Amino acid sequence: MWPRINGSWTTNVDSIGLSSVPLTEVLQSPQQRLLTYPDEQVSCDRISELADLGITAIYDWGPKQVQSWHCLGLGYCGLVLLVQHQGHLAALKVRRTDAPQPSFTHEVSLLALANTHHIGPRIRDHSNNFLLMDHVSGQPLLKWLQRQQGLEKDSVQRLLTQLLHQAFCLDQAGIDHGNLRCVTAHIMITAQQPILLDFSSASTARRPVNVTSLTQGLFWGTKIARWLVPRWFQPDKHQCIDCLRQYKRHPTASVFKQLLDLLFVKDG
Ligand SMILES: Nc1ncnc2c1ncn2[C@@H]1O[C@H](COP(=O)(O)OP(=O)(O)O)[C@@H](O)[C@H]1O
Ligand SMILES: [Mg+2]
Known part of the structure; x- marks a missing residue:
């Protein structure tokens, strides 16, 4: 240890x-x-x-x-x-x-x-x-999710929203991180906030796809998704993909907000 x-x-x-x-x-x-x-x-x-x-x-x-x-x-x-x-x-x-x-x-x-x-x-x-x-003193996202006792849906949603906001901010700034689908290795959770690591594949020459990559990495086909989706959120994949297509054409704050609403759809 x-x-x-x-x-x-x-x-x-x-x-x-x-x-x-x-x-x-x-x-x-x-x-x-x-x-x-x-x-x-x-x-x-x-x-x-x-x-x-x-x-x-x-x-x-x-x-x-x-x-x-x-x-x-x-x-x-x-x-x-x-x-x-x-x-x-x-x-x-x-x-x-x-x-x-x-x-x-x-x-x-x-x-x-x-x-x-x-x-x-x-x-x-x-x-x-x-x-x-x-030094980012924290835990990788999956470990953080698995280790927290009595974790509440609101806290998970707040954390994921902070992360997606960082991805949106990078999109707006024209920086493509290039490695965000690999959420397990490149997100650390500190006491204050989530931190995105590893800009070795980043570029300002490509069209930024941070929100799209991160959304896919968090919600579909990854280890984190297998942990997150059944327990906390069940977004409609087709609606989200439509929204991401729209975001690709118009990466605006309002389309980003629509995406967040679809990802964290309220119960009932
Ligand atoms: N600032 C940091 N603080 C704490 N751990 C870090 C930091 N930067 C990187 N790491 C750890 O080291 C690993 C490898 O770093 P990374 O930048 O991803 O290297 P590479 O570009 O070779 O993939 C990361 O996945 C993370 O676990
Ligand atoms: Mg790396």
Whole structure:
């Protein structure tokens, strides 16, 4: 079991006792391999990049175990570690050496744009191989739904509405997240709000389809849908699809509102 860190987006390091490796000792430790995952080669360049970013330690903490070390997560582009930065916890996305992208430049610019709309984890800093952002202290959506005791329909509806609003806001801003159908991996629920993660596939060059992808990911054909739909909401799929077609032609606030009304149709 790994300990839980509750509370806000950032947690003061002094308040928790986690095992860690200081940056100054990383090169002599087995954890240096995490910085060039999945390669095994030592990289002094990457250590100096981290020192320039002001990272002082890497924590053995998170739900995912990689090379006997706990991490916040692992995807196709990055390995995400909990780190110490200026006395606080932060999330560090390490570019995998086999990642399709040559650097984090693209992801950083899209996440920074989303941040201007208060969406996504706040970027703190970045370099070619590292993206330093706020640590999102929360639970993935499915776990959150399954673990809450006495969860009420109103709370679930409020949370899903907040999420769909974020997707609408991205549509309006012309940013396509590109990975929202994969709701299980890319939505974290904090004490304050849901946070959309992973802008590695985001683009401003495509037509944004965030509301459509998220609606499908939440309500049809996914693990989350199998949990949500029978228990909480039973929207009429055909009506919703018609509404999404209309939204595709006219992505306006009023069509979006019609969609919400159809998704969260009142009982009786
Ligand atoms: N800021 C963060 N705070 C906490 N966990 C995170 C954060 N960013 C990513 N993660 C975790 O790491 C996983 C992989 O990150 P992600 O950005 O999706 O990488 P990839 O682009 O390789 O798919 C996520 O699914 C999530 O579980
Ligand atoms: Mg991902």
